[in-house]
Amino acid sequence: MSIVLYRVDERLVHGQVVLGWGSQLLPHRYLVVDDDLAASEWEQDLYRLGTADAELVFATVDAARLVLPEWRADAARSILLTRDIASMLRLARGGLLRGEKVNLGGIHHGPGRLQVLTYLHLTEDDVSGLRALEEEGVEVSARDLPDAHKVPLRTLLP
Amino acid sequence: MASLSRRTLASAFARSFMIQGSWNYQTMLGSGFAFAMLPALRRLFAEDPEAMRDSVRRHLEHFNAHPYLSNVALGAALRLEAEGEDGDTVRRFKTAVRGPLGGLGDALVWAAWLPAVSLAGLSLLWLGAPGWVAVLAFLVIYNAGHIGLRAWGFHAGLQEGSAVGQRLSRASLGNLTARVRAVSAALLGLLVGAVLAGRGGLGAAGPSWGVVAILAFLGGLVIGPRLWRPTAVVLVAAVAFLATWGLMT
Numbered sequence: 001m002s003i004v005l006y007r008v009d010e011r012l013v014h015g016q017v018v019l020g021w022g023s024q025l026l027p028h029r030y031l032v033v034d035d036d037l038a039a040s041e042w043e044q045d046l047y048r049l050g051t052a053d054a055e056l057v058f059a060t061v062d063a064a065r066l067v068l069p070e071w072r073a074d075a076a077r078s079i080l081l082t083r084d085i086a087s088m089l090r091l092a093r094g095g096l097l098r099g100e101k102v103n104l105g106g107i108h109h110g111p112g113r114l115q116v117l118t119y120l121h122l123t124e125d126d127v128s129g130l131r132a133l134e135e136e137g138v139e140v141s142a143r144d145l146p147d148a149h150k151v152p153l154r155t156l157l158p
Numbered sequence: 159m160a161s162l163s164r165r166t167l168a169s170a171f172a173r174s175f176m177i178q179g180s181w182n183y184q185t186m187l188g189s190g191f192a193f194a195m196l197p198a199l200r201r202l203f204a205e206d207p208e209a210m211r212d213s214v215r216r217h218l219e220h221f222n223a224h225p226y227l228s229n230v231a232l233g234a235a236l237r238l239e240a241e242g243e244d245g246d247t248v249r250r251f252k253t254a255v256r257g258p259l260g261g262l263g264d265a266l267v268w269a270a271w272l273p274a275v276s277l278a279g280l281s282l283l284w285l286g287a288p289g290w291v292a293v294l295a296f297l298v299i300y301n302a303g304h305i306g307l308r309a310w311g312f313h314a315g316l317q318e319g320s321a322v323g324q325r326l327s328r329a330s331l332g333n334l335t336a337r338v339r340a341v342s343a344a345l346l347g348l349l350v351g352a353v354l355a356g357r358g359g360l361g362a363a364g365p366s367w368g369v370v371a372i373l374a375f376l377g378g379l380v381i382g383p384r385l386w387r388p389t390a391v392v393l394v395a396a397v398a399f400l401a402t403w404g405l406m407t
Contacts, residue, residue: 014257015264036250043250045323049258052332108220109184118183 002072003031005079006097008088009105012037012081013050016105020145021079022054028076029055033064033091034083061090068096085122085129089136098137104156105144116156119144127157162198162240169197171312174232178225186222191232198236216245223256224263229308231255233315234322241319251320258323262331267307270338275300277345284349350397370396 004025009017013030030051037043038060048056059067061082068091071078082088088102106119113121120142122130130153133140140153177190195217203210223231231252238248279296283289318325 011253011257015261018261040250042320042323043254045321045327046251046254046258049323049326050261110219 002074002076003078003080003100005103006088006100007079007081007103007105008083008085008107009081010083010107011105012083013047013056015050016145017079017081018051018054022051024146025079026077027054027079029057029078031064031071031078031080032056032058032082033061033080033087034058035060035087037083038063061087064091065096085126085133089129089133092133092136092138095137097133101139101141102133104140104142117142117151120156130157161202162236163201166198166201167236167316170194170232170236171229171309173197174229174308174312177228177232185218185220187225187228188218188221191221191228191235192217194232195235195239199239202239212245213239216249219249219252221252221256223259224267226267226304226307227259227263227311229311230259230315230322230326233312233317234319235315237316237319243320247320255322258326262326262335266331266335266338267304270335270342271303272300274338274342274345275303277342277349281345281349284353350394353397370400 004027005021007017007021011017012032012034017030032047037047038058044056044058057078064080071080082091084107085104091097092100092102104120107113107121107126108119109115109121112123113126114123115121130140134153142151142153142156143149173194173196177187177194179193180189181187182189192214196214199210199213199217203213217235221228221231234255235248235252238251275296278299279292282292282295287295314325314329315322
């Protein structure tokens with residue numbers, strides 16, 4: 001109940017998440033799990049500009065693994081975001097996200113990245129990371145917006 | 159910032175108007191952003207072609223935001239590059255700032271400023287101004303806000319660098335957006351009133367339609383605050399119907 005969406009999105013908190021998903025899931029807070037951001041105040045200031053009504057919490061992956069049970073038990077509804085697949089995988093290690101669904105939102109074009117969907121460009125490491133996520137008992141699928149077509153991992157990867 | 163002359167900054171600002179000039183799905187505003195940075199990067203890295211190449215590559219990467227508010231990122235990126243910040247910091251700044259700049263800009267410009275100024279132009283037309291006056295007034299007012307916002311953003315970015323988040327938060331663009339929307343709502347009300355009272359409006363439609371319009375208006379007052387979108391649609395449709403009907407008879 002209380003973590004209503006796990007999402008991998010390079011842009012973290014932005015319009016698609018706040019307006020697209022936020023207006024349907026009505027979260028009280030966004031949990032941004034990112035090692036670099038957790039230590040950088042000026043970056044946190046910038047991301048706070050994007051969420052007027054909801055609380056924004058920043059945590060490193062290791063810290064998040066410790067508080068995760070608390071976040072899940074909390075009555076407040078949260079959307080959990082990581083910037084990349086590797087961070088989500090580190091969070092999921094040891095079956096921590098077993099039975100959960102992870103949504104792939106946006107990973108944009110970059111060197112060494114192959115286009116899988118218009119909003120999804122993956123490296124080879126990303127692909128093996130996704131398979132590892134599935135082995136950790138996580139159901140992975142891609143969908144940029146709540147109204148968009150949901151693409152399961154099986155169709156996504158060759 | 160001694161290393162960037164006024165002339166170079168002016169060139170970057172002028173080029174920023176072309177930021178959507180090579181919009182594409184892979185990098186969106188990326189190439190436009192690099193194009194605007196180019197004159198400044200040429201000065202900053204005149205002695206070091208390799209650093210210049212790295213920097214241009216960095217700014218060619220994916221970037222997306224509202225085209226006008228992108229100037230905040232442009233100004234700040236110019237400052238970061240001029241201060242010799244490392245590439246990773248510049249990249250992280252642009253990643254963090256693009257989301258809010260997109261969201262704030264869409265709400266302020268596309269959803270508030272553009273409809274408000276359009277309504278002002280339509281109101282002028284209804285007040286009897288010639289068509290070219292209404293169009294000219296629209297273009298002048300709209301672009302005063304547009305260019306003003308670009309200039310403000312560029313300046314704020316240059317001044318604050320990566321700390322521009324606090325400046326943006328102090329500027330409370332969200333409140334500005336709400337005020338512009340309130341003005342739009344008032345203008346829409348005036349325009350509806352003008353249509354109803356004007357030639358081909360209620361007078362021509364006859365008293366029975368007048369009763370319908372007044373009932374629709376009262377209904378809107380009661381349920382409007384809760385269901386403003388459907389109510390507005392019904393209200394506008396009713397007014398449009400009455401006006402057309404009045405003009406045809």
